[in-house]
Amino acid sequence: MHSKEQINHEEYQQTADWLLSRTKQRPLVAIICGSGLGLLADTLKAQESFNYTEIPGFPHSTVQGHAGRLVFGELKGRSCVCMQGRFHMYEGHSLAQTLIVTNAAGSLADGYQPGDIMIIKDHVNFPGLSGLSPLTGPNDDKLGPRFPAMSSVYDKGLRRLAHALLDQMGVASLVHEGVYAMVGGPNFETVAEARLLHSLGVDAVGMSTTPEVLVASHCGLRVFGLSLITNKVLKRYTTTTIMLYTSQEVLSRS
Ligand SMILES: O=P(O)(O)O[C@H]1O[C@H](CO)[C@@H](O)[C@H]1O
Numbered sequence: 540m541h542s543k544e545q546i547n548h549e550e551y552q553q554t555a556d557w558l559l560s561r562t563k564q565r566p567l568v569a570i571i572c573g574s575g576l577g578l579l580a581d582t583l584k585a586q587e588s589f590n591y592t593e594i595p596g597f598p599h600s601t602v603q604g605h606a607g608r609l610v611f612g613e614l615k616g617r618s619c620v621c622m623q624g625r626f627h628m629y630e631g632h633s634l635a636q637t638l639i640v641t642n643a644a645g646s647l648a649d650g651y652q653p654g655d656i657m658i659i660k661d662h663v664n665f666p667g668l669s670g671l672s673p674l675t676g677p678n679d680d681k682l683g684p685r686f687p688a689m690s691s692v693y694d695k696g697l698r699r700l701a702h703a704l705l706d707q708m709g710v711a712s713l714v715h716e717g718v719y720a721m722v723g724g725p726n727f728e729t730v731a732e733a734r735l736l737h738s739l740g741v742d743a744v745g746m747s748t749t750p751e752v753l754v755a756s757h758c759g760l761r762v763f764g765l766s767l768i769t770n771k772v773l774k775r776y777t778t779t780t781i782m783l784y785t786s787q788e789v790l791s792r793s
């Protein structure tokens with residue numbers, strides 16, 4: 540597994556050169572597919588794919604439901620690259636102008652139901668608040684500033700466009716816009732943690748996304764994010780019914 544704390548500019552370049560020499564595709568959009576959501580990549584036209592294990596300097600996927608492939612291809616006539624498998628902090632760890640990130644998440648907001656979609660408006664990066672940030676370490680000024688602003692990370696225009704498109708598709712009643720929080724995982728939340736997150740204004744919680752978003756935002760990419768609500772996080776102690784959601788359930792719902 541690739542778990543170096545700091546990857547330098549030359550190493551990024553080596554990975555980029557390897558990919559550039561193996562595909563003629565030059566995507567303007569990158570999509571990170573969350574748990575069980577990698578099927579999107581299979582729908583790309585004119586596919587060219589590379590296993591993470593064959594790409595020099597690239598981390599490897601270790602989680603069930605993450606195939607570990609970088610898939611280039613066309614989506615509705617647009618050249619894209621999909622990551623079929625992302626990297627989580629709990630695993631030990633752009634060519635594009637826009638980063639689209641998706642995840643499976645549990646809901647805290649009262650009106651959300653499993654199967655709903657949350658357009659991410661903002662995030663709480665709990666690992667970052669406790670000093671675990673992908674931007675830690677010497678800053679490479681070629682990529683972005685030492686102290687990047689984070690007050691408008693999720694592009695407003697793309698959020699508006701998503702609402703309009705989802706409206707046109709007739710699914711507006713399933714769509715919310717809210718705040719995603721990343722926790723370290725891999726355990727799901729206790730009831731007390733769920734209540735705390737809810738009281739802090741968090742609408743959905745997961746164990747990913749914010750590190751990629753921070754890196755993308757740091758280097759000036761436009762960011763758009765969607766959470767698929769796979770379960771409600773329990774906010775009440777219950778003795779009558781034991782309600783459990785498992786990672787398997789999250790995968791099958793996503
Ligand atoms: O964030 P993604 O990878 O979509 O997956 C979510 O689902 C997994 C838990 O079932 C965790 O990895 C959580 O982060």
Ligand SMILES: Nc1nc2[nH]cnc2c(=O)[nH]1
Pocket residue numbers: 643644645646722724726727728744745746769770771772789
């Ligand atoms: N932390 C966390 N991650 C999830 N990913 C999918 N559902 C959940 C959840 O309820 N909690």
